[in-house]
Amino acid sequence: MxxxxxxxxxxxxxxxxxxxxxxxxxxxxxxxxxxxxxxxxxxxxxxxxxxxxxxxxGRRTAASGSRTSAPRKRAARNSDSSAIRAWAKEQGLDVSERGRISAEVLEAYNAAH
Structure with missing residues (x-):
C-alpha cells in the first residue's frame, strides 16, 4: 500500500x-x-x-533571541573535583560520580582544608 x-x-x-x-x-x-x-x-x-x-x-536590531544584557558568567569550577569527591566519600557524604558537586559538600571540603 x-x-x-x-x-x-x-x-x-x-x-x-x-x-x-x-x-x-x-x-x-x-x-x-x-x-x-x-x-x-x-x-x-x-x-x-x-x-x-x-x-x-524604527531602527534595526540584532536577530531575535539576542541578549540585551551582558551574558552571565559561569561560576568558577573547582579544578580538583576528583579529590573533593574522594574526600567526601571518605567522610561518608553523599556525592555523585559525575555532575555538579553540591554546595554543602564543597563547603565541608573547604572548611576541612
Whole structure:
C-alpha cells in the first residue's frame, strides 16, 4: 500500500488554499516574540504596507533571541573535583560520580582544608 502525504498551505487570514508558487510565509516579531504567518500575495503586501510606517521610523536590531544584557558568567569550577569527591566519600557524604558537586559538600571540603 502506498501513502501520499500532501502538505497544503492555507492563508491564515481568510483560509484561501495557496497553490504551489502562490503566497508566502511571512516572518515578523513584536516585543521579542517571533511569528510566522502564511498569506496570499495580496495579504502579504497588505501586511507590509501596514507595517511600513513603523519599519521606516524604527531602527534595526540584532536577530531575535539576542541578549540585551551582558551574558552571565559561569561560576568558577573547582579544578580538583576528583579529590573533593574522594574526600567526601571518605567522610561518608553523599556525592555523585559525575555532575555538579553540591554546595554543602564543597563547603565541608573547604572548611576541612
Amino acid at each position: 502506498a501513502r501520499r502525504i500532501v502538505h497544503q498551505l492555507v492563508d491564515d487570514i481568510d483560509g484561501t488554499l495557496l497553490e504551489v508558487g502562490e503566497g508566502e510565509t511571512v516572518h515578523f516579531s513584536v516585543n521579542g516574540v517571533a511569528y510566522e504567518i502564511d498569506l496570499t500575495n495580496a495579504h502579504a503586501e497588505e501586511l507590509r504596507e501596514a507595517l511600513a510606517p513603523y519599519i521606516t521610523a
